[in-house]
Amino acid sequence: MTAFRAVVWKEARENLKVAAAAFGIVSVGWLLVLSLDRSVASSGLSNGGPSISISMFTFTSALVALMIGRSMIIRERRGDAWAFLTHRPVQRSTLFWAKALVGALLYLVAAGVPMTLALLWQATPGHRPMPFDWRMTLPDVADLLCGLVYLGAALVVTMRTARWYASRYLPIGAAIFCSTAVASVQTFSMAAGIVTLGLLGIGMAARGLFIAGGEYAAESRWNRAMLGVTIGIGLTIAGSVVLGILNLVMTFGTPGATTVRTTDYELTSDGQVVQMTTVRRPLVASTQVVDVRDLAGHALPQYHDSASRGASLQAGVISTTAIPINPSGDYSAFAAGLGYRGTGDLFVQLSQPTVAPSAVSWFFIRRLGLVAAYDNPSARLIGWMGPDGFSAGPAQPSHRFVGALDRYTELGYKQPLLAFPSAVYRLDLSHRSITKVYRAQPGEVVVGAAGSGDSTAALPQYGPNAQFDAIATTTSVRVQSFAGQPEITTPRDPRANGYGELVVSRAVRAPGAPTVLRYSPKYGTLANAQREAATDQIDMVGANDLLVAQYTLPRDTTATDDGPDWPTLAVTALTTPLVGRITASLYSRLTKATSGRARTLRAPLIVGWTLTILAALMSAALAFGIARTYAFESDRVWLWTTLGLALGGLGVLLMLALIEWPPREACPSCGRKRVVSREQCEHCGAAFGAPAIDGTEIFEPAA
Amino acid sequence: MTSAAIEANGLTAYFGTRKVVDELTMSVPRGSVFAFLGRNGSGKTTTIRMLLGLLAPTRGSSTVLGYDSRQLPPEARARVGYMSESHSLYEWMTVRQCGDFQSRFYPKWNPRVFDAVIGHFHLDLRAKAGDLSRGERAGLSLAITLAPEPELLVLDDPAIGLDPVARRSLLESMIHVTRGANRTIFFSSHLLDDVERVADYIAILDRSVLRASCSIDTFRASVRKFALHYGDAGAPPPQLPVIRGLLHARRSARDLTLTIATPDDDTRRLLGSLGATVIDEVPVTFDEAMIGYLGDRGDQQFFLKDIDAPQPVGDIA
Secondary structure, three states: OHHHHHHHHHHHHHOHHHHHHHHHHHHHHHHHHHHHHHHHHHOOOOOOOOOOOOOHHHHHHHHHHHHHHHHHHHOOOOHHHHHHHHOOOOOHHHHHHHHHHHHHHHHHHHHHHHHHHHHHHHHOOOOOOOOOOHHHHHHHHHHHHHHHHHHHHHHHHHHOOOOOOHHHHHHHHHHHHHHHHHHHOOOHHHHHHHHHHHHHHHHHHHHHHHHOOOOHHHOOHHHHHHHHHHHHHHHHHHHHHHHHHHHHHHHHOOOOOOOEEEEEEEEOOOOOEEEEEEEEOOOOOOEEEEEEEOOOOOEOHHHOOOOOOOHHHHOOEEEOOOEEOOOOOOOOOOOOOOOOOOOOOOEEEOOOOOOOOOOEEEEEEOOOOEEEEEEOOOOEEEEEEEOOEEEEOOOOOOOOOOOOOOOOOOOOOOOOEEEOOOEEEEEEOOOOEEEEEEEOOOOOOEEEEEEOOHHHHHOHHHOHHHOEEEEEEOOEEEEEEOOOOEEEEEEOOHHHOOOOEEEEEEEOOOOOOOEEEEEEOOOOOOOHHHHHHOOOEEEEEOHHHOEEEEEEOOOOOOEEEOOOOHHHHHHHHHHOOHHHHHHHHHHHHHHOOOOHHHHHOHHHHHHHHHHHHHHHHHHHHHHHHHHHHOOOOHHHHHHHHHHHHHHOHHHHHHHHHHOOOOOEEEOOOOOOEEEOOOOEOOOOOOEOOOOOOOOOOEEOOOO | OOOEEEEEEEEEEEEOOEEEEEEEEEEEEOOOEEEEEEOOOOOHHHHHHHHOOOOOOOEEEEEEOOEEHHHOOHHHHHOEEEEOOOOOOOOOOEHHHHHHHHHOOOOOOOHHHHHHHHHHOOOOOOOEHHHOOHHHHHHHHHHHHHOOOOOEEEEEOOOOOOOHHHHHHHHHHHHHHHHOOOOEEEEEOOOHHHHHHHOOEEEEEEOOEEEEEEEHHHHHHHEEEEEEEOOOOOOOOOOOOOOOOEEEEEEOOOEEEEEEEOOOHHHHHHHHOOOOOEEEEEOOOHHHHHHHHHOOOOHHHHHHHHHOOOOOOOOOO
């Protein structure tokens, strides 16, 4: 323990300057973020919206972790300094743990202290015009912890004797992978689990390398395996980047680049539901409607020329945003800002006023069931909105909204709808007032609501029909005017049982201004097989709740293209590991996730599998050949052959990047090339002979 | 327990495709002062690092105090003191901190030895290691190497770059502390008079190949120098045949001087057949013997050729 403490003291003292520099970098990062945040928030533009998954701290914490990790090793990595460090009566693992502990502590202080101060600043009233909840610190805490994986990666990078210069840095890819995973998962516990796994793997790799003096060959089997996993993940990340660039080149750099054709079903300004095909070309933002047909697939003569397919095609078609209609549906994939990295589970920003300096930011706080109002310039709470109206000051009104707010609540409107299970309210943010626009009838529960939006008010040519609210309950769909006057009340379409979304559209210029209710199975509760077979259902409703027409749209209305993209398919197939392809195939069979269309495309499937298997066999043969050439023991020959087969080119690249390759020279006995690291020739079994004698030798037995 | 402090068997190291140590096999007796000699780049430091388990050999094996070099346990390292040629120290530590820090690792740290060596080099305990002169660094490095009272002391060119006084201090300290306790010293050096003064045994690496490993007396006795004189009227020195063990040859118009390792009766008969009027066996100093042994056998000739341009000079080895 005395030795351990001595090394801890020495490491802390030696790396203090780097830690101070790291502290400076992180602090500057936070200052930039806070000053930008302050200026943006004071104008009320985007404060409190869903947090982005990756922040400045994600980068600065990773950067300083790499700096500190490198600093822990680099001075003592080679030659006499390494000897001075390690030639002591102490286990190398003790030296490693002392270094790792100090590195981790210095990193946590250098990155964690500025982070804590910044979060404390944000939590202090008057600094940000938005609510603060300590759970909002979890993304930064996750990034801070993830930095430890970067620290481990830096230890591996600095310790490892790498064959290729570029391959030295591959372990950072594993840390990037970890960061990506941490930013992608929904809960903090999952993020912590990922960090733990990452630390375990990369920590074992770093410890093993330290004990072995950076030499792969001197490592234990488990440490080699962990190093292999680390390098393998790094290679995968690097390969993905290369393939991504290649794909971009193939997509945009090839004459006659691929155009994406999309066929969908839309309401036209004359009130018809039509099949509409659009084309989008790479690097061109706008899409062009190229074909309009009726639902039977017949071309519609009135849309035969491009002029008729222009802007007027859907003029006067007003739609709501998607409305959730299934109380048991899983909308987490849709709703932005949910999960531990977002604020969607804590509050919803109802307003994003663009007019400074008098703008007020409004937030529905889920925990309180109240809407909070913040003055943007002063960043202070100025009052609360409850079901009974606005009350100024910090005191919360006693009467609160009951139940959970609809997940799809529209953002950024001056008069947003708030849908709760028992009622729907319209907020007038400009006048700080609230109106209950719908009360749930006995036996029904409101599941979602959406309006046609503020913008329609600015379009007087569309008339009052353009301003409507759609409210979905467990039994019916109600369309009403902004003032709350009922226009349509229609039962939920039984064909759409288990569906998850509804969009209400109205063709205000068409005779009778028909309203279209389009149900989608997305996010619903249908079983996988049913969801795959399910198609969008459309009800067209006219005056007096009259059901004018019902349509069942053909299956798969999503993007189609001109056919298989063979070059991309070939590159993908050749670079996809066989084990990955088999796993994906099994998974899709188990979950029946493969779309009907994908299953019908047999040719690309067969070509893809053939190329993948071919690449796997070639890689296995290559790995086998290399292993034999370098005289691996038989178990290692088969291990690398198997990895070549399972991982394809990745397996061979991993082999080349991971192993230190000894030189080969001619055996004086049999004349064939043999590796110099074996005691005997792998071909003839002859041992290496003593160097040639020139007669000047003087040897005598030692006393 | 083996009687050898160090044993190497077929120790070989490659850096990339370059072989830097070639099948080195040798034994260092316990209680001896063993000098490990060779020119720069001959593989001495690499060998020492392999012996101490600081570098994995490409093939071959070695033991230190009976332990496999590749897996030296802490208790073995406690018994082996190592001082590198660069006198590695933590620059920011003071002399006192260096001693305190190092003492935490060793069960047998002797502060009196540390203080004695520090005193011998007149080091200020408050001085930072980074501010010390090269000789002072060597003194501090030696102090922290000797204080644990190691059974085996491995010194990689400890006196390199030191002035004569510092060199002498270093040698005296080293010998004083270790000689009386029947400890083993294994050191590499280029300073041949130091080697002659203190070493019992030597081993010589020549371009990564071990060419000699013997007692210093055996070495002295084995390297001989012969002066072959050709009379004024006779024929000049002839072209030399292959002479086993020939280290160096220098010819002038009427003389031929040959340095030969382990000459035997056959060698002498061969010399007798070269037509010289007189053959003298010239006394050879250790320094000369070593230079003859280690010398790049064209170097001296190159300088002589420049100086003695009119003389027909040749170099045969």
